[in-house]
Amino acid sequence: MQVLDVSHSPILVFASLLVALMAGFTGLSLTKGLSDRPVAQRKILIVLASIALGGGIWSMHFVAMLGLQLPIQFYYDAAVTLTSALVAILVVGCALLILHFWDRTRSTLVLAGMIVGLGVVAMHYLGMSAMELCQPLYTPAGIALAVVSSCALNIAAFAIAYGKRSQRNIIFGTLFFGFAVFAVHFVAMGGTDFVAIDVLSDVGPLISNEVMAIGVVLSSFVLCGAFLLTGVTFLAPSDAPVDPPAPVPSPEPEQAPDARHPVLQIPYEQEGRTLFIDTNAVAAIRAEGHYTYLYTADEKLFCVWPISEAAKRLAQGPFLRTHRSFLINPAHVTGFERFKDNGVCHFETEHLTKVPVSRSQLKAVRTALGV
Incomplete structure (x- = not known):
C-alpha cells in the first residue's frame, strides 16, 4: 500500500486552535466559585462545563480534520464519530467531579489532568478510527509522544487553573488547555501516515466531509455562544449589579447586614x-x-x-x-x-x-x- 501525501489548510488549523481556546475558557469559567454552591447546582454546572470542554475537544479535532488534505475522497463512520464525542465529555466530567467533590490537593489535580490527558488521546485515536476508505497508520513512538505530551500539558493546565481560582489563573489555564488539545492533535498527526483502502466497516452511516463540516459549524456556533456568555460574566465585576436597583417605596426598606458589624x-x-x-x-x-x-x-x-x-x-x-x-x-x-x-x-x-x-x-x- 502506498502512503498518501498529506497537507493541512492553515486557516482551518488556526480555527481549530481558536475552538480549543474557547472551549477551555468556557469550561473553566463555568466552574469558577463552584465549590461554594449547593450540591445540586454544582452538578448541573459540572455537566455544562463537561459538555463545553469535552465538546470543544471533539470540535477542535474535527475542525483540524476538515483541514486535512488527502489525494483521495474519504468519509467518517457516524457511530464511531459520535462515540468519540461522548468519550471526551465523559472523561472531562470525571475530572471535574474529582476537582469539585474531593479535597483539592496536588494529587487530585494531577489525577484530573491525567484523566483529561488520556481522554484527549483516546478521543483523537477513536475519532481517527472513524475514517472510511482511508486507514491511518501509527508508530509506537508517535502514540507514546502523544500520550506523554497530552498528560503533561493537561496536568499543567489544571494545576494553573485550579491552583488559585483567580481570573488570571483561569486565563493562563485556558491558554495551557487550548494549546494542550491543539498540540496533542498535531503531535499525534505527525506520527501518522495514511493509506487508501477499499473496505468499509459498516458500523454506522457514512458522513462526508461536507456533512461533517455542517456538524462542526453547528457545534462551534454553540460553543461560541457559550464563550460570549461566560466572557461577559467573567469580565463584569462580581459585585456590580447588571441593572440599577429599582427604588423601594417602603419608608423602611430591608437593608443587607452591614459588613462592618459582626452578626451576633x-x-x-x-x-x-x-x-x-x-x-x-x-x-x-x-x-x-x-x-x-x-x-x-x-x-x-x-x-x-x-x-x-x-x-x-x-x-x-x-x-x-x-x-x-x-x-x-x-x-x-x-x-x-x-x-x-x-x-x-x-x-x-x-x-x-x-x-x-x-x-x-x-x-x-x-x-x-x-x-
Whole structure:
C-alpha cells in the first residue's frame, strides 16, 4: 500500500486552535466559585462545563480534520464519530467531579489532568478510527509522544487553573488547555501516515466531509455562544449589579447586614419556629445541600442559610472557612492534626468531632490556631 501525501489548510488549523481556546475558557469559567454552591447546582454546572470542554475537544479535532488534505475522497463512520464525542465529555466530567467533590490537593489535580490527558488521546485515536476508505497508520513512538505530551500539558493546565481560582489563573489555564488539545492533535498527526483502502466497516452511516463540516459549524456556533456568555460574566465585576436597583417605596426598606458589624446571632429552625443562637456558642457550621447545620457542645441545629450565605454574613465574626463545606469557630477547637497537604480540626462536641481542613485553607487555619 502506498502512503498518501498529506497537507493541512492553515486557516482551518488556526480555527481549530481558536475552538480549543474557547472551549477551555468556557469550561473553566463555568466552574469558577463552584465549590461554594449547593450540591445540586454544582452538578448541573459540572455537566455544562463537561459538555463545553469535552465538546470543544471533539470540535477542535474535527475542525483540524476538515483541514486535512488527502489525494483521495474519504468519509467518517457516524457511530464511531459520535462515540468519540461522548468519550471526551465523559472523561472531562470525571475530572471535574474529582476537582469539585474531593479535597483539592496536588494529587487530585494531577489525577484530573491525567484523566483529561488520556481522554484527549483516546478521543483523537477513536475519532481517527472513524475514517472510511482511508486507514491511518501509527508508530509506537508517535502514540507514546502523544500520550506523554497530552498528560503533561493537561496536568499543567489544571494545576494553573485550579491552583488559585483567580481570573488570571483561569486565563493562563485556558491558554495551557487550548494549546494542550491543539498540540496533542498535531503531535499525534505527525506520527501518522495514511493509506487508501477499499473496505468499509459498516458500523454506522457514512458522513462526508461536507456533512461533517455542517456538524462542526453547528457545534462551534454553540460553543461560541457559550464563550460570549461566560466572557461577559467573567469580565463584569462580581459585585456590580447588571441593572440599577429599582427604588423601594417602603419608608423602611430591608437593608443587607452591614459588613462592618459582626452578626451576633444565627437563626435556626426548631418545631416550626425560627430561634436564634449566639455565634460564640456555635462550634462549627456544615453545609447540607441548600442549607446548613449548626453544631454546639451538645446540639445539632438546622439553619436555612446555605454555606455561602453563612460565610458572607459571618465574615466579621469568629468563624473561619476550613473547607468548602465547613466553617469553624477556632475558640471551640480542642486539637489540630496536620497531614501532608491538609489537616483536621478536633472538637469535643456530641455530634461532630472532626472537621477537615483543605490544602488551600491550611495556612489560614494554622495562623488562627497559632500552630
